[in-house]
Amino acid sequence: MAADRSVARLKSVVFDVGNVLVDWNPRAFFQRHIADPARLDRFLGEVATLEWHTQHDAGRSFADTSAELIALHPDEAEMIRLWGDRFDGQIGDLLPGMAALVADLDSAGVPLYAITNFSHEFWPPFRAREAALLDRFRDILVSGEVKLVKPDPAIYALALDRFGLAPGEALFVDDRADNVEAAERSGFVGHVFRDAPALRDSLQGYGLL
Structure with missing residues (x-):
């Protein structure tokens, strides 16, 4: 029953970046x-x-x-x-369907955040390159800036606090199962990313799209 209540409270989406948004x-x-x-x-x-x-x-x-x-x-x-x-x-192109999916979530008023394992030195030029996509995000937690790396539980705790989210209020999307499992233990609802259509189906099932 606790899991059902958690899913019912979902109101935001927290993305990984590499191999979820971009290749x-x-x-x-x-x-x-x-x-x-x-x-x-x-x-x-x-x-x-x-x-x-x-x-x-x-x-x-x-x-x-x-x-x-x-x-x-x-x-x-x-x-x-x-x-x-x-x-x-x-770093290659945006993964198929992800720009449209992020745009649809943003247009629906769903708060968007990200937690990414990324160098603090390599992040600024990438952030500038993908500004059209990443400007839709309210906040992005960059591991190299905070010196915490997924799947360390501390980075998820920091994300909840910094994003102003309570346990059960955010869907966390990552291509690595160990990162998703750690996020779930920290209070997120998890989704192991495979492709945009499967993620869209899940978001629709949660009532976020």
Whole structure:
């Protein structure tokens, strides 16, 4: 019964950004710069790993993390520097149907927010690039700015407080199940993102569209 009451109270939507609103694909970018597939696999699997990049999401500067990584992998110094110099190139287009979905929610008067794992250094140029979409959001919590990274429960608690939301009042949308599960434990109603049509169906089922 508690879950039913929670769903009935939904009034806002909190989005993830990468791979929910926009395509983030480091491999697609670096395969244009590293012709050898084996080297590409090594670079992304052993050098510029997701674990290494998460340091940026947690608030560390690219200057520091890249210097450390270049010291370990001097043969990949050029590609490591390219990660920071051209991070915007890793971010592709808006995912199909998402601009229209966000616009429809905004037009319906649904308060929109976001929690994103994103470097505080890489965020401003991306925010400017996607201003037409992101201006519809009332607030966006950027992990690199607050030095908390999903799925840390603290980032969800901070989001509820900063957005002025009570538990059960927001649907949280993320492509990673672990992030969604952590959000649910923190008081959000969760949706694991697969595509815009499935999300639209869920929003209609919750009465938000």
